[in-house]
Amino acid sequence: MxxxxxxxxxxxxxxxxxxxxxxxxxxxxxxxxxxxxxxxxxxxxxxxxxxxxxxxxxxxxxxxxxxxxxxxxxxxxxxxxxxxxxxxxxxxxxxxxxxxxxxxxxxxxxxxxxxxxxxxxxxxxxxxxxxxxxxxxxxxxxxxxxxxxxxxxxxxxxxxxxxxxxxxxxxxxxxxxxxxxxxxxxxxxxxxxxxxxxxxxxxxxxxxxxxxxxxxxxxxxxxxxxxxxxxxxxxxxxxxxxxxxxxxxxxxxxxxxxxxxxxxxxxxxxxxxxxxxxxxxxxxxxxxxxxxxxxxxxxxxxxxxxxxxxxxxxxxxxxxxxxxxxxxxxxxxxxxxxxxxxxxxxxENWQMDSDRLDWRALVLTIVQRYSHPIVELRYVLDRHDLNATEQAIEVRGLAYDILMPSLDFAHWHSPEPDWLSEGIRKCATAYTSAPLLPSDLNHSIQLIIGAIEGTLSRICTTIYSLFSQTIKLSLPVKPTYTFNSTLENEARAKIPEWRGEIEGLQKWLGWSNWADCDPRCKTNVSTLPLID
Structure with a gap:
């Protein structure tokens, strides 16, 4: 760039x-x-x-x-x-x-x-x-x-x-x-x-x-x-x-x-x-x-x-x-x-206008908003102390927490493609829907907006996919439930797929605040490999 x-x-x-x-x-x-x-x-x-x-x-x-x-x-x-x-x-x-x-x-x-x-x-x-x-x-x-x-x-x-x-x-x-x-x-x-x-x-x-x-x-x-x-x-x-x-x-x-x-x-x-x-x-x-x-x-x-x-x-x-x-x-x-x-x-004599929108702060806000919940989803999907049904219930709750600002229940009874696509659209444009002055919307800014919306589209599509799949499982509303072997088998079949989706999302994003050792080194130093 x-x-x-x-x-x-x-x-x-x-x-x-x-x-x-x-x-x-x-x-x-x-x-x-x-x-x-x-x-x-x-x-x-x-x-x-x-x-x-x-x-x-x-x-x-x-x-x-x-x-x-x-x-x-x-x-x-x-x-x-x-x-x-x-x-x-x-x-x-x-x-x-x-x-x-x-x-x-x-x-x-x-x-x-x-x-x-x-x-x-x-x-x-x-x-x-x-x-x-x-x-x-x-x-x-x-x-x-x-x-x-x-x-x-x-x-x-x-x-x-x-x-x-x-x-x-x-x-x-x-x-x-x-x-x-x-x-x-x-x-x-x-x-x-x-x-x-x-x-x-x-x-x-x-x-x-x-x-x-x-x-x-x-x-x-x-x-x-x-x-x-x-x-x-x-x-x-x-x-x-x-x-x-x-x-x-x-x-x-x-x-x-x-x-x-x-x-x-x-x-x-x-x-x-x-x-x-x-x-x-x-x-x-x-x-x-x-x-x-x-x-x-x-x-x-x-x-x-x-x-x-x-x-x-x-x-x-x-x-x-x-x-x-x-x-x-x-x-x-x-x-x-x-x-x-x-x-x-x-x-412009290389002057910089301090009144323009702070795009860096917006990007950091988005990373702050989504990075920890994505890590938490990964953690739940890796847990061995929960059975598959319990994991699926946790995934459903975490996915809802992430999507809540864009999940409009007025569309809940629409056919699935409609409510999903509408939710993803709202989620992807949540930070960029406000109108900008023509003077603030040059080609470079359009590029940044495209980067933000493209990234959010990938995140929102992944999380909406997980949420819709948990809904289809007809999971209990509360974590305390009577064990159901059929439901357990269905959830167990889904867990590896969901784990793969979250792992793929994290790999694709590559956010730097995830770049640390697991387990962490004693001095907790995370660095890039030396490249000559």
Whole structure:
């Protein structure tokens, strides 16, 4: 999906509502929200499970000065020339990410912290768009830069991924220079910002020089640290190759070997833990999405629809969906939609209207409304301390609780298809039936409405199906009843089917607030797998 948004220079404007701030594009909200409004089929899917097939433009709420709140933008390097002063480079949105990426390369490591001096205009590419290892994650970036999408990732050869990434970064920045945005936010385990010119919009705030920059003075201390590090594999690396992330300096030196950064072997795990912090609401909060600027590859692109139908993946996990095979016409359609949204944002000077409907708050309300009852249904259907009749009675009650606002008993005596279809319609449109002003109903907002109604239609259809089946069983009204073996057998035959329906619904939704271990780990850390 493509979004218009902004990266905050600090605290948000007090005149804007919290909902609007997140609707425009909070980085933290990205993992929790932006990756979740994928199309008319889902509201909140785990964005890591979806391919990088959505894009989003970002802009931060106005703030007149640098603010410590955005001091999470860090640049790590093992280049002894110091921090970049101009041109494109990457920033991590947390220290753990910056440290992890460079610590495993060995040698000296320095961390530089930057603060935004003004609102930053940023494009957000949704999905695992910073992951290099799996075909598909870079697909939308190929489309943006008007490059042919490969079926498989090209084999760059040893050490060449950074060179390819540098070329991709320059292409994205050229596109941004043409269309008015200044950087690109992408997601792997955490979020990163490709900032196209370090001479503009940001300033160096602090720096942390790893003790390894003074190896003689600190070597005894580092030796003691690494001797007690259970993750430590080796202390010295004589094959260190210094480089920046854009490959500006790849020269090997003849200097004596230097120790690896302290606790470097723990860096990947710490990076994963930092990503876990952003996986749930409110997420990475400095970035604010503009819902008026969403562009999606699930939005009426016939070549991709036909491809998924042919592959039989239309109803399957979206992690299997690729942009490979998109037609030239559909590519031009997406590019035109993106250009139109960018032109509008530039004409508005990337201002954001705080009076517009808070779509993010609406989405979170829906998730809050339905997530726990769905889990409770799953729990009841998995219980072994109840017989099948008791389980069916509980399912009937829980389903009614969910459907009650849309279940109109005036239609109860209508033929089944009529009262079911009317109930599903009311349930699916319960949050979107209020009229909107024409100025608030552009193509992007229609896309969001379609996503909400499509998701609710799937939920409501599933729950109405369970409810109607329990009604047909003629179950007792009260849980205390005389045991009926015929009824027990009928209910027992239905339980696996109902369990499958709820399991399928949960898998299809993939809501992030369900992403935890069962049973939970001692430290209760739920995170995504590391993907290179």
């Amino acid at each position: 493509v979004f218009l948004a902004v990266l905050s220079s600090g605290k948000s404007n007090s005149n804007a509502t919290a909902a609007t701030r997140l609707a425009i594009g909070s980085l933290g909200a990205f993992k929790f929200w932006a990756g979740q409004l994928e199309s008319y089929l889902c509201i909140i899917r785990k964005s890591a499970a979806a391919m990088a097939q959505r894009i989003c433009l970002q802009r931060a709420l106005d703030h007149p000065r640098p603010d410590p709140a955005v001091d999470a933008a860090l640049h790590a390097t093992n280049n002894s020339t110091g921090p970049p002063s101009s041109g494109p480079e990457w920033l991590a949105l947390n220290a753990e990410m910056g440290y992890s990426i460079f610590s495993h390369r060995g040698g000296e490591l320095d961390l530089y912290t930057y603060a935004a001096t003004r609102p930053l205009r940023v494009l957000y590419v949704d999905g695992q768009s910073a992951s290099l290892g799996t075909p598909g994650f870079m697909d939308s970036q190929y489309v943006i830069t008007n490059t042919s999408i490969p079926l498989e990732n090209p084999d760059p050869g040893p050490g060449q991924n950074r060179t390819i990434e540098a070329a991709r970064a320059l292409a994205l920045c050229r596109f941004g220079d043409k269309h008015g945005f200044e950087g690109v936010v992408r997601m792997a385990t955490s979020f990163e910002l490709l900032w196209c010119d370090f001479a503009k919009g940001i300033q160096l705030s602090t720096s942390f020089l790893c003790p390894l920059s003074q190896p003689l003075a600190h070597a005894p201390l580092l030796g003691m640290i690494n001797a007690t590090d259970p993750y430590y594999e080796h202390q010295w690396d004589s094959e260190v190759q210094t480089t920046t992330s854009l490959g500006r300096d790849q020269s090997a030196t003849s200097d004596p070997p230097v120790p690896d950064p302290p606790f470097y072997a723990r860096a990947r795990w710490n990076y994963a833990r930092s990503g876990e912090r952003e996986f749930f609401a409110p997420g990475e909060v400095p970035v604010i999405l503009d819902p008026m600027g969403f562009v999606s590859f699930y939005d009426g692109l016939e070549s991709l629809d036909a491809k998924r139908r042919a592959e039989g993946t239309s109803e399957g996990p979206r992690s299997r969906h690729r942009l490979y095979g998109i037609s030239a016409d559909d590519t031009q359609t997406v590019q035109a939609r993106l250009a139109e949204v960018l032109a509008r944002k530039n004409a």
